[in-house]
Amino acid sequence: MELMIAIGLGIITACGLYLVLRGRTFPVVLGLSLVSYAVNLFILAMGRLAAGAPPILSPEATGYADPIPQALVLTAIVISFGMTGFLMALAVRTWHQTGSDHVDGAEPATVSRPAGKS
Amino acid sequence: MNHLLALPIVLPAFMAALLLVMHRAPMAMARGLSTLATLGLFAAAIAVLAQAESGTPLVYQVGNWPAPFGIVLVADRLSAFMLLLTALLALAVLLYTVQGWDARGQYFHPLFLFQLMGLNGAFLSGDLFNLFVFFEILLIASYCLALQGLIVERLRATLQYAAINIAASSVFLIAVSLLYGVMGTLNMAHLAERIAHVRTEDVALARTAGLLLLGVFSIKAALFPLYFWLPAVYSNAPAPVAALFSIMTKVGVYAIIRITTLIYGVEAGVVMELTSPWLLPCALITLALGALGAFGAGRLAMLTAYLTIASVGTILTAVAIGGAAAFSASLYYLAHSTIAIALLFLVGDLIGRSRGDMTDQIHQGPQIRRAAALGLAFLFAGATVAGVPPLSGFLAKFMVLQSAKDAIATVPVWTVMVTTSLLMLVGCARAGSIVLWNVTEPLPVEPAHAPRAGEWMALGALAACSLLLVLFAAPIKRYTDETAAQLLSPASYVDAVLGPQRDGLVRPHTAGAFR
Numbered sequence: 001m002e003l004m005i006a007i008g009l010g011i012i013t014a015c016g017l018y019l020v021l022r023g024r025t026f027p028v029v030l031g032l033s034l035v036s037y038a039v040n041l042f043i044l045a046m047g048r049l050a051a052g053a054p055p056i057l058s059p060e061a062t063g064y065a066d067p068i069p070q071a072l073v074l075t076a077i078v079i080s081f082g083m084t085g086f087l088m089a090l091a092v093r094t095w096h097q098t099g100s101d102h103v104d105g106a107e108p109a110t111v112s113r114p115a116g117k118s
Numbered sequence: 119m120n121h122l123l124a125l126p127i128v129l130p131a132f133m134a135a136l137l138l139v140m141h142r143a144p145m146a147m148a149r150g151l152s153t154l155a156t157l158g159l160f161a162a163a164i165a166v167l168a169q170a171e172s173g174t175p176l177v178y179q180v181g182n183w184p185a186p187f188g189i190v191l192v193a194d195r196l197s198a199f200m201l202l203l204t205a206l207l208a209l210a211v212l213l214y215t216v217q218g219w220d221a222r223g224q225y226f227h228p229l230f231l232f233q234l235m236g237l238n239g240a241f242l243s244g245d246l247f248n249l250f251v252f253f254e255i256l257l258i259a260s261y262c263l264a265l266q267g268l269i270v271e272r273l274r275a276t277l278q279y280a281a282i283n284i285a286a287s288s289v290f291l292i293a294v295s296l297l298y299g300v301m302g303t304l305n306m307a308h309l310a311e312r313i314a315h316v317r318t319e320d321v322a323l324a325r326t327a328g329l330l331l332l333g334v335f336s337i338k339a340a341l342f343p344l345y346f347w348l349p350a351v352y353s354n355a356p357a358p359v360a361a362l363f364s365i366m367t368k369v370g371v372y373a374i375i376r377i378t379t380l381i382y383g384v385e386a387g388v389v390m391e392l393t394s395p396w397l398l399p400c401a402l403i404t405l406a407l408g409a410l411g412a413f414g415a416g417r418l419a420m421l422t423a424y425l426t427i428a429s430v431g432t433i434l435t436a437v438a439i440g441g442a443a444a445f446s447a448s449l450y451y452l453a454h455s456t457i458a459i460a461l462l463f464l465v466g467d468l469i470g471r472s473r474g475d476m477t478d479q480i481h482q483g484p485q486i487r488r489a490a491a492l493g494l495a496f497l498f499a500g501a502t503v504a505g506v507p508p509l510s511g512f513l514a515k516f517m518v519l520q521s522a523k524d525a526i527a528t529v530p531v532w533t534v535m536v537t538t539s540l541l542m543l544v545g546c547a548r549a550g551s552i553v554l555w556n557v558t559e560p561l562p563v564e565p566a567h568a569p570r571a572g573e574w575m576a577l578g579a580l581a582a583c584s585l586l587l588v589l590f591a592a593p594i595k596r597y598t599d600e601t602a603a604q605l606l607s608p609a610s611y612v613d614a615v616l617g618p619q620r621d622g623l624v625r626p627h628t629a630g631a632f633r
Contacts, residue, residue: 020285025277032284039291046299068304069295072247076291079254083284086258090265090280094273103281105274 001049005041012038023108025091025101029084036080043073122169123178123191125162126201126238130155134231141225149216152227156212159234160205163198170198171597173604175614177244185244185615186305192244194611195601196449200241200372203453206583207365207460208234214464214576215358223266223356233259233362240369244615246294246304249373250287253338257283260366264355275350282347286337293330300324307615310380310608328382332374332393339370339430342404349411352423357467360419361460367430368452375437375445379605398438398527402534405431409538413545418466418478421549422459425503428538429455435535436518439525445602447517450595454510454587455503461580462499464573468492469553471567480549485557488569493554495577500546502584505539510587515539517595 012034019031047069055067095101102108133155137148169176175194179185193201212230220226236256243249257280264276298304300320301312316324333344340348348367352360378393408428415421433455436448470478472486486492498509505511515535522531587594604610 020281028281032281032288035285035288039288039295042292043295043298046295048299069298072295072298075247075251079251080284080287083254083258083280083287086261087277087280087284090261090273090277093268094270094277097268097270097273103278105270105277 001051002045005045005049009038009041009045012041023102023104025095025103028103029088029091032087033080033084036076036084040073040076040080043069043076120169120176120178122162122165123176123193123242124180126159126166126242127191127235129158129162130231130235130238134228134235137228137231138225141228145221148227149220152231153212153216155231156205156208156234159238160202160209163201163205166193167198167202169193170195171600173600173610175604175611177614185617186303186308189248190244190305190307190615191242192307192611192615193242194614195597195604196372196375197241199449199453199597199601200368201238203368203456204234204237204241204365207362207456210460210576210579210583211358211362213579214361214573217570217572219356219358225262226266229259229262230362232256233263235259237365237369241372244306246297246306246309250290250294253290253369254287256366256369257287260363263359263362264351266356266359271350271354275354279347279351282337286334289330290334293327293334296323296327296330300327305615306376306380307612310383310612311616313381328377328393329396331377332396335370335373335377336400337370338367339374339434340367340404340427341370341430341434342400342407345404345407345427345430348427349420349423352426352463353417353419357419357463357470360422361463364426364456364459364463367426368433368456371430371433371437371452374434375448375605378437379445380608380611383608384606393438397434398531401431401434401438402530403431404428405435405538406534407431409541409545413541413548415545415549416480418470418480418549418553419463421480421545422462422466425462425542426455426459428542429459429503431538432515432518432535435531436521439518439522439527439531441521441525442599442602442606444518444521444525445605446595446598447514447521449598449601450517450587450591451514453594454514454584457580457583457587458499458502458511461577461584462496462503464577464580465492465495465499468569468573468577469496471569473553478553480552482552482556482558484559486554489554492569493550495581496546496550496554498581500550501543504543504546506543508588510584513588513591 016031016034016038019027019034022028047066050063050065053063053065054061055065055070094105098105100107133151137151170193175192178191180189180191215226233256236252236259239252240249240256243252261276261280265272294304297309300316300323301309303309303312313324337344352363355363382393405428408424408431411424412421412428415424433448433452436444436451466478469492473483476483502509502511505515519532519535522528
């Protein structure tokens with residue numbers, strides 16, 4: 001299970017990083033959400049993976065799952081959700097106001113023009 | 119149980135929520151409540167400082183859950199110092215904004231108080247995950263504050279600022295959970311105790327987590343090579359907000375000081391002094407690039423933004439030198455630079471507003487009214503930041519230079535610091551003489567937004583703080599000296615949080631203990 005989670009995390013993070021480095025705001029927002037999903041899974045994995053183990057005391061339990069990463073991940077999900085929502089709203093507003101969805105807030109200069117003409 | 123420690127977080131949170139609920143109330147009421155809350159924070163900060171001065175860190179166990187199982191708020195000398203500095207700065211900024219600026223943007227006062235809540239929480243948190251949460255609170259408030267007015271430059275700068283900080287938060291979480299996976303705790307005192315006993319196969323992970331934390335805090339502090347977001351955000355933010363932000367980079371500096379002294383400090387065994395090979399070169403480059411940027415700035419706000427970067431470089435140079443004298447100097451410099459840079463942002467705003475369409479561009483422009491008073495204010499602020507004797511900048515830089523005397527890196531530190539001081543001085547002189555003396559027309563009409571009496575008072579308050587730093591240099595130096603001594607003996611912090619009898623907790627964490 002550890003290997004599967006680790007490979008999965010790697011793939012999600014790689015996709016997220018690729019999207020974050022794009023030039024348009026929408027892929028950047030998507031990429032940041034993908035990275036935050038990977039981070040949430042990573043937090044859970046850092047409490048050691050256990051299947052079917054309860055996180056709270058119970059008389060018939062033979063082993064327990066660590067409850068702290070579950071609490072941490074809950075907070076992290078809420079925060080990253082809020083931040084992604086804010087960033088999305090900000091990106092849309094910037095697009096409306098500048099007319100460009102480029103992360104620099106302006107369309108990049110495309111081709112270099114011949115000398116002498118502007 | 120000391121409930122006082124909850125006040126710097128609960129008071130602004132409650133007041134901000136109240137102001138949001140009654141956002142239709144008249145502006146005078148919002149101003150009154152906001153001022154009341156900030157005055158309350160100032161009083162609370164003084165009370166915390168008076169108690170923390172005894173030398174034992176104050177501890178508040180939230181919900182009365184004993185550490186390390188519950189959340190703790192801890193105020194040692196360093197936290198109390200930062201709380202007081204934040205409250206002082208907040209009072210001056212609030213005095214400046216209530217003259218009419220706060221009516222231009224929506225929800226200024228609630229956002230301002232949320233920002234203060236995040237700052238205070240970050241300084242008081244005794245828990246790495248809580249530090250993350252308070253960072254997010256102060257960041258989301260800072261995005262909204264930086265956006266006030268919603269002009270295109272602000273949107274553009276804030277979009278990049280938000281994106282880089284959300285990415286940084288992900289890295290922060292990775293570092294925090296990595297530390298949890300290795301150590302089984304997130305309480306900073308508990309981490310400090312356990313990290314000395316880290317198992318050999320986990321050392322690499324503990325080091326990775328430490329360096330990731332350093333990277334994240336470097337983004338917040340704007341340390342080279344992670345400072346590129348700062349000039350655009352600070353120079354485009356409204357001036358009072360930029361002045362408040364002069365403490366924001368210091369939160370990153372505070373966090374770096376905290377982890378390098380407490381967790382990866384002198385008692386950390388194999389992972390001890392993890393950051394020192396990286397910190398000094400990065401800090402010196404930051405300082406040099408900040409001074410160069412200030413020299414070439416095209417606007418007064420941009421000049422101040424680059425001076426902020428240079429100040430972070432200086433503080434972290436002192437932190438990287440290490441030792442009691444250098445830590446003490448870095449804290450004195452931190453207080454000085456926060457106040458002086460806030461002052462420079464506000465003076466730049468007043469000058470910019472008097473110049474009509476030219477705003478604060480460092481270029482030939484119309485002659486301004488009250489040129490003598492504004493010029494003197496700019497001269498004072500610029501000379502303080504650059505470090506002209508006998509102002510606070512000179513004392514602060516002198517302390518840093520002196521603390522580097524016996525260090526290994528004396529020559530590079532002295533060379534860079536002295537050269538950059540000259541560059542900053544010339545940069546400020548260049549900006550001031552172009553803006554104030556290279557003028558075209560005779561006296562213009564009264565500007566639309568003439569400086570008001572309250573705004574002058576805010577400037578005067580900041581200048582007075584800077585002068586008090588000089589006049590009371592001896593007691594303040596004594597306080598920072600003792601703070602440095604406390605930072606260098608993390609055992610007192612650990613004892614205060616975990617209690618002296620804790621044999622059951624000392625055992626090294628074994629991975630998978632739950633199964």
